[in-house]
Amino acid sequence: MASLSNSTNIFWQECPVGKLDRQKLLNQKGCVVWITGLSGSGKSTLACSLSRELHSRGKLAYVLDGDNLRHGLNKDLGFKPEDRTENIRRTGEVAKLFADAGLICVASLISPYRKDRDTCRAMLPDKNFIEVFMNMPLDLCEARDPKGLYRLARAGKIKGFTGIDDPYEPPLNCEIEIQQTNGVCPAPTAMAGQVVSYLQEKGFLEYQ
Template identity: 80%
Template sequence: MLFSFSRCIVCPALPISLSPCRATQAPRSADLLPPRASAATHHAVERPSPLARLPPRSSASTAGEDRVLQMSSTVPKSSNIFWHDCPVGKTDRQKLLKQKGCVVWITGLSGSGKSTLACTLGRELHTRGKLAYVLDGDNLRHGLNKDLGFAAEDRAENIRRVGEVAKLFADAGLLCIASFISPYRRDRESCRALLSDGSFIEVFLNMSLELCEARDPKGLYKLARAGKIKGFTGIDDPYEAPLNCEIEIKELDGVCPSPSDMTKQVVAYLEDKGFLHE
């Protein structure tokens, strides 16, 4: 896989650092939104973002804005490149698989049940003889995205890469299940824009912070409350709720639907929209 990089700094005494990034958008106050400026202070505990090493281009703009503009990896940096079509296309693969490629994008707070839904849904689709593949935030941060932290621009780059990978999977004819906090609306919308034919299905796990924090299976909320993790989504970092998602799954009176009920809701949508047939 190729990524484009817009700028590098070469210092004889240091390793070369190359990093892309993309713009993010201001948060909404109703959505657990501490000031966006907190993104700049994320690194008290985690290692510094590779993106943060790049200096701004002009002193007039803010460092974050300028870096995002100058490094936008959605702008191709290569020249003399040509699209190469292959004789076997998406339609052929979909016929073979008897399904239609799509991306089921699950977004929500840490602890909202994203991974649980992704796995339960993946299992249900598999049982139905459908080829699905789960891309999970924690997992991809062990490999493809291991150079990224949790500053806003790192999260944006994380989601940009995943969006591109998910698009390839959908093109391969798979039912791609992406499970990421993906806290910024703009980043999610960029992924949606990669799939223009209604095959981006955004699933919002609309669980309250109280519920997620009570679950806290990894103890991360406790650490964030104790100030041991900075920039934790929902505590001192924003989460921008979707405005027009395809599926919203909510708790009712503090009770969350079971994984099986959530899965049924998503499968019913996929069935209704024809993704489970060629």
């Protein structure tokens, strides 16, 4: 089947093997776990721990790391607001393809602007976009400073750094929030466990 796009002579090609078939093969449901938060808030740590936990259960996950994508797909983009928006848009489009392929796609990006995240959410059926907010205080992230970037930003050597001289807009209705308990951060496996429990409860870890 093919249908003509209104404006541009571009057809849509439908393939006989679809998302449901791939989900059955994998015994899981494709979705996007979108991890957002400040630099140093633990996004990559959660992504890795989650990826390990899902793999140990025989589930196929793939991590789209914002920094890694900037070495490839998004290497033409900088950090101006419009570049950040395009960076998120492309990542969302790719995450959507991975979910369509049947994978649990774990996107890990600061993604500071609410409207950009909501654009990605709107690309997918709502329940297939699982927004995870790493709700860690700025002073903790800055104290960790695993990449030394806050120091550079405070010294004025990086401009437009999220949390310092560029805003971070926290989610209003995220599916999962990771935060400290009595001033203590959860361990990586505990954070991953929180997400896995959600996925299990919502039926993403089985085909039907």
